[in-house]
Amino acid sequence: MTQNRIYLDHAATSWPKPEAVYAEMDRYAREVGAVAGRGAYAEAMEGERLVRRCRADIAGLLGESEPERIVFTQNGTDSLNLAIHGLLRPGDHVVTTVCEHNSVLRPLRFHQQKRDVRVTYVRCDGEGFVSPDDIAAAILPGTRLVAILHASNVTGAIQPAEEVGRIAAEREIPFLLDAAQSLGHLPISAKALHQPLIAAPGHKGLLGPLGTGILYIPPGLESRLESLKQGGTGTRSDEDLQPTSLPDKYESGNLNVPGIVGLGEGVRVAVHRAHGNEERSLCRALLEGLAQIPGLTLYGPKSHVRRVGVVSFNLAGFEPQELAALLDSAYHIQVRAGIHCAPRMHQSLGTSPRGTVRISVSVGSTTYQDINTVIEALREIAAS
Numbered sequence: 001m002t003q004n005r006i007y008l009d010h011a012a013t014s015w016p017k018p019e020a021v022y023a024e025m026d027r028y029a030r031e032v033g034a035v036a037g038r039g040a041y042a043e044a045m046e047g048e049r050l051v052r053r054c055r056a057d058i059a060g061l062l063g064e065s066e067p068e069r070i071v072f073t074q075n076g077t078d079s080l081n082l083a084i085h086g087l088l089r090p091g092d093h094v095v096t097t098v099c100e101h102n103s104v105l106r107p108l109r110f111h112q113q114k115r116d117v118r119v120t121y122v123r124c125d126g127e128g129f130v131s132p133d134d135i136a137a138a139i140l141p142g143t144r145l146v147a148i149l150h151a152s153n154v155t156g157a158i159q160p161a162e163e164v165g166r167i168a169a170e171r172e173i174p175f176l177l178d179a180a181q182s183l184g185h186l187p188i189s190a191k192a193l194h195q196p197l198i199a200a201p202g203h204k205g206l207l208g209p210l211g212t213g214i215l216y217i218p219p220g221l222e223s224r225l226e227s228l229k230q231g232g233t234g235t236r237s238d239e240d241l242q243p244t245s246l247p248d249k250y251e252s253g254n255l256n257v258p259g260i261v262g263l264g265e266g267v268r269v270a271v272h273r274a275h276g277n278e279e280r281s282l283c284r285a286l287l288e289g290l291a292q293i294p295g296l297t298l299y300g301p302k303s304h305v306r307r308v309g310v311v312s313f314n315l316a317g318f319e320p321q322e323l324a325a326l327l328d329s330a331y332h333i334q335v336r337a338g339i340h341c342a343p344r345m346h347q348s349l350g351t352s353p354r355g356t357v358r359i360s361v362s363v364g365s366t367t368y369q370d371i372n373t374v375i376e377a378l379r380e381i382a383a384s
Contacts, residue, residue, distance in 0.1 A: 004332055005332045006332060006333045006370050006374065007334050007365065008333060008334060008359045008360060008366065008370065009334055009360060010204070010309070010360045010361060010366070011153050011204070011310050011340075012204075012336060012360070013203045013210060014205070014207050014362050016365065017207055017208070017209065017262070017266060018207055018265060018266060018269045018364070020265040020268075021262040021265045022262075023265075024261050024262060024264070024265045025209065028047070028257065028258050028261045032046050032047055034046070034047050035047065035254055035257070036048045036050070036051045036254075036257045037051070037234050038234040038254075050257070050260070050261050051255060051257060051260050052067070053264055054260050054261070054263055054264030055067040055068070055072070057267045057268060057271070058216075060271070061183070061184075061270070061274070062189065062216055063188075063189040066219075066246075068246040069216055069247075070216055071216075071217060071246070071247045071250045071251060072212070072214060072247070072260060073212075073214060074211060074212075074213055074256070075202075075203070075210070075211065075212065076178070076199055076200055076201030076213050077201075077213075078213050079200065079201075079213045079214060080104055081103075082199075082215055082225075082228055082250060083147075083176050083197045083215060083225070084107040084145070084147070084176070085107060085226075086225040086227065086228060087144065087145055087176075087224060087225055088117055088145060089144070090115045090116050090117070091116055091117070091142065092111075092142060092143075093117070093140050093143045094108060094111075094119045094120070094144065094145045094146075095119075095120050095122065095138045095139055095143055095146045095147070096108060096119060096120070096146075096148065097122045097123075097135075097148050098122070098123055098124055098347070098348050099124050099128060099130060099152050099154075099155075099159070099344070099345050099348075100147070100148070100342065100344065101149060101153060101340075101341050101342055102341040103178070103341070104147055104176075104178060105343070108147075120138040120140075122134045122135055122138050123348065124345075124348055127300055127301045127302065127306075128154070128155035128156075128300050128345070128348075128349070129157050129159065129160075129306075130159055130160070130164075131160075132160050132164050132167060135164050139173065143171070143173055144173065144174070145173065145174050145175075146167075146173055146174070146175045146176070147176040148178070149177075149178040149179075149181070150177050150179045150182035151181040151186070151307070151310070152342070152345065153310060154299070154310070154312050154340050154346065155299055155300030155301065155310070155312060155345070155349070156283070156300050156307030156309065157307055158182070158301075162192055165193040165196050166194050168194065168196070174221060174224070176196060176197045176199065177196040177197065177199070178199055179199060180199070180200055180201055180204060181205070181308055181310060182205065183204075183205050184204065184205025184207065184267075184270035184273065184274055185205045185273075185279060185308050186274060186308065187274055188274075190216060190218065195218035195219065196216075196218065197215065197218065198214075198215070198216035199215050199216075200213065201213045202259070202260075202263040205270060205274070206266050206267050206270050207265075207266030208262050208263030209259050209262045211256055211259050212256060212259040212260060215250070217246065217250075222244075222246055222249060227242055227249050227250050230242040230252055231252035232252060233248040233251060235248050236248075269364070273363045279361060279362070279363045280304050280305060281304075282309060282361045282363070282371060283304040283307065283308075283311065283361060285368060286309075286359060286371050286375070287302075287304055287311060289371065289372070290311065290313055290375065292379075293375070293378050293379050293382050294383075295316035295382050296314070296316075296378065296382065297314050297315075298312075298313045299314075299351065309360055309361035309362065309366075310358065310359075312340075312351075312356035312357065312359075313357055313359075314351065314354075315357070316382075319354055320338060320355050321338065323381070324336065324337035324357055325337075327374070327378075331373070331377040333373065335374075336357070336358040337357050337358070338354075339352070339353070339355040340355065340356075340358060359374065
């Protein structure tokens with residue numbers, strides 16, 4: 001492994017994690033090691049305490065007073081699948097957008113093919129923004145779900161989630177927000193967003209390890225959202241019926257307690273970062289530098305204020321994968337290239353099928369020197 005690498009792929013996963021994440025996961029594995037809550041001995045109770053603390057910290061990050069509404073999952077895709085498969089019924093209609101990740105597009109395609117569900121894909125403008133008016137116009141009498149991402153993993157565009165949430169709430173339609181690129185990066189209030197389902201991985205903006213994710217379930221929706229798996233929960237064990245109480249209804253089987261313990265440490269760092277402006281400042285420096293490079297085309301919002309720290313571009317004369325490989329081999333700069341699991345977004349941008357090169361930054365890991373280094377490297381490549 002290259003020790004002096006400049007890692008600029010935080011939209012895929014954050015790295016390195018805060019030291020407390022590594023330390024607490026190691027402590028749990030070596031010193032505790034028990035299943036959380038499924039025992040009356042000290043270590044089992046300690047595991048349960050740490051899981052509850054993480055649940056409460058994530059709820060607090062969302063401004064939610066009921067921690068049990070935070071359900072732990074395997075990852076962001078798992079959270080989105082639980083929401084989509086748990087809500088939709090044959091013949092339903094869904095409003096979504098062309099900006100979505102395959103974690104939304106593919107479950108919806110399954111329902112189109114197997115469950116006769118109709119889907120409307122609302123288009124975006126040239127910068128990657130979706131209009132709330134277009135969302136409202138797409139709603140039909142049979143609409144049972146509105147699903148949008150909060151921030152694009154291709155353009156970084158921050159969508160008008162609060163307005164979309166209001167539209168869905170007024171029509172009493174469940175609203176699903178994919179917060180994969182926003183939770184931990186932006187302040188998010190479940191109440192201000194009109195109580196959507198909020199799905200997110202734990203390993204990106206929340207700074208936890210891979211294999212962790214969360215789904216926030218708003219009040220009342222648990223009666224409509226079916227569980228996708230049933231089994232042991234450590235509660236009501238004298239019955240063979242799945243519990244209906246939260247979070248047990250959706251958390252059958254043993255939790256990834258070491259991962260959740262690490263996630264809890266990451267969240268305590270992220271909660272401070274999400275309310276700062278440093279990421280936008282890093283993004284601004286990156287955008288301004290890239291804009292000066294001849295032959296380089298930027299995609300997404302022109303203003304750093306309207307995006308998270310995700311920047312996509314192409315450089316004339318280079319395929320995205322070729323350029324990413326060159327940055328790694330010659331400069332030890334690690335970026336992402338391709339479609340980024342968002343095929344409809346690239347069709348809208350005109351970058352399909354080759355995709356784009358993507359740089360994504362993270363406060364606490366990315367420095368201004370990193371930004372200067374990648375800009376200078378691209379300037380050298382463009383001039384060669």
